[in-house]
Amino acid sequence: MRVPERYQLGVKNVARPFFDKQLEKRINNLEVAVETWARQNDLWYDACFQRVVKSFDLETGAPTVTTLRGEGDLAELVIHPGIGAIHDTQEAQRLSDECQRLIEGHGFYGETFDVDRLNIVPMERKDGLIFQRFKEYMRWKWICSLIQGDFDALNSELYEHFSKNSDQLTKLDWRQFEMLVAELLQAQGFETQLGPGGADGGVDIRLLQRDPIGDILTLVQVKKHGKNNPIGLQAVQALHGVKEAEGAANSMFVTTSRYLPSAKNFAGRDNVQMELRVSDDVRKWCADASAGIIEVKKRIVTEAEVIRALNRARRDPKTIMHARCGYTIQYNKFSLVLKESAGSGLVMDLPSLIVQHDGYMQAGTEVPDLRDYQKVLQLTDTARRVKKLLKGSGFRFCDVDEEWEFYSPWNQEPAPFYSD
Numbered sequence: 001m002r003v004p005e006r007y008q009l010g011v012k013n014v015a016r017p018f019f020d021k022q023l024e025k026r027i028n029n030l031e032v033a034v035e036t037w038a039r040q041n042d043l044w045y046d047a048c049f050q051r052v053v054k055s056f057d058l059e060t061g062a063p064t065v066t067t068l069r070g071e072g073d074l075a076e077l078v079i080h081p082g083i084g085a086i087h088d089t090q091e092a093q094r095l096s097d098e099c100q101r102l103i104e105g106h107g108f109y110g111e112t113f114d115v116d117r118l119n120i121v122p123m124e125r126k127d128g129l130i131f132q133r134f135k136e137y138m139r140w141k142w143i144c145s146l147i148q149g150d151f152d153a154l155n156s157e158l159y160e161h162f163s164k165n166s167d168q169l170t171k172l173d174w175r176q177f178e179m180l181v182a183e184l185l186q187a188q189g190f191e192t193q194l195g196p197g198g199a200d201g202g203v204d205i206r207l208l209q210r211d212p213i214g215d216i217l218t219l220v221q222v223k224k225h226g227k228n229n230p231i232g233l234q235a236v237q238a239l240h241g242v243k244e245a246e247g248a249a250n251s252m253f254v255t256t257s258r259y260l261p262s263a264k265n266f267a268g269r270d271n272v273q274m275e276l277r278v279s280d281d282v283r284k285w286c287a288d289a290s291a292g293i294i295e296v297k298k299r300i301v302t303e304a305e306v307i308r309a310l311n312r313a314r315r316d317p318k319t320i321m322h323a324r325c326g327y328t329i330q331y332n333k334f335s336l337v338l339k340e341s342a343g344s345g346l347v348m349d350l351p352s353l354i355v356q357h358d359g360y361m362q363a364g365t366e367v368p369d370l371r372d373y374q375k376v377l378q379l380t381d382t383a384r385r386v387k388k389l390l391k392g393s394g395f396r397f398c399d400v401d402e403e404w405e406f407y408s409p410w411n412q413e414p415a416p417f418y419s420d
Contacts (some may be wrong), residue, residue, distance in 0.1 A: 023130075023134060027265065031066060034049075043074040043076060045070065045072040050066070050069055053142045062121040062122060064121055067119050068110070069117050075116050082101055083100045083118070108120050162283060169224070178224075181282065182349060190208065191207070192206070204224065207252075216250070218252060221254070227256075238255055252274065254282065255278040258278060306380060307338065321336075321337060329419040330416065330417055333407075344388055345397055348385065350376060350377065352367070363417065
């Protein structure tokens with residue numbers, strides 16, 4: 001069966017430059033085309049596309065733009081054996097080849113992740129420029145995914161990105177920019193209360209600074225504007241009016257744009273004294289926050305702290321997390337919880353100890369190796385942030401992309417491993 005032309009979209013049909021909306025449209029068109037093809041061939045059983053963003057190095061690799069998930073015939077024909085597989089019957093081969101041509105016709109190819117997941121990535125050989133744009137786009141989606149309300153999370157990658165790319169602050173939507181500013185101000189030691197957005201009474205963030213002679217309240221207004229849309233007198237006057245009405249001690253305006261002279265003159269009055277901040281200030285805050293996180297991480301991942309966590313794990317192995325990884329091979333990752341909060345945690349890898357194998361070290365079982373302090377301490381540089389997700393009556397950790405390497409409390413049983 002030939003794929004109808006209305007479902008085809010070759011790379012050459014997309015005009016340059018490749019904006020984010022165009023890239024998103026390419027992904028949507030691919031998903032619609034594959035689903036339509038699968039439904040026409042009665043293969044769309046418990047199937048769906050799932051968008052997941054994950055961190056990757058811009059210098060290497062290809063980003064996953066979407067993931068095809070499914071069971072039954074779709075999994076057997078396309079997902080499980082992978083794109084381009086050899087099949088036993090002529091009909092199965094025809095369907096498999098047809099799907100491969102469809103996906104590649106859109107400028108992508110599939111990489112099998114496990115028995116029910118096929119990661120879709122762009123083809124570099126099709127068009128190097130659009131391939132690079134997809135990498136930049138998915139990297140940007142990843143950066144945006146780090147902006148969240150869990151303020152105790154260690155967002156070092158987020159802060160480092162904007163400390164070097166303050167011009168990209170304008171690419172955030174207005175709510176993401178508010179959340180980023182709130183996180184950065186909290187990193188400076190303030191207690192922050194982020195407003196609901198929208199009808200907020202002219203105040204986006206309330207900062208509370210504890211002081212022996214009384215708490216100090218600062219009201220913050222945040223505006224994500226383009227460079228050609230400066231902040232004028234009226235906006236600054238409005239924030240000052242709210243400050244006076246609430247009896248707050250200070251006020252601050254933060255924007256990605258600039259301020260008109262009338263706004264600057266008003267903010268500088270002796271009876272106003274409003275702080276006016278721009279993107280460069282946010283960049284500096286990001287640099288300070290990034291450096292601060294490094295220091296916090298150094299304080300947390302000290303030798304003494306790791307040894308305390310290791311001793312705690314020896315007494316209570318439930319503080320050890322376990323993840324099964326791989327598809328054609330299966331391996332295990334054990335992690336030690338160093339710190340956790342209501343929504344996140346800080347973990348580091350543990351070495352493994354093989355307890356039995358097939359004689360060739362190709363298959364067997366393993367457990368976390370807690371015997372040697374020095375061996376564990378050599379892995380302190382693997383410390384990283386993870387999210388905590390509720391699962392039934394318990395919980396599990398996962399890497400921040402919420403898709404790879406799910407960690408659950410180790411069941412204290414040897415875990416199987418095998419290779420192809």
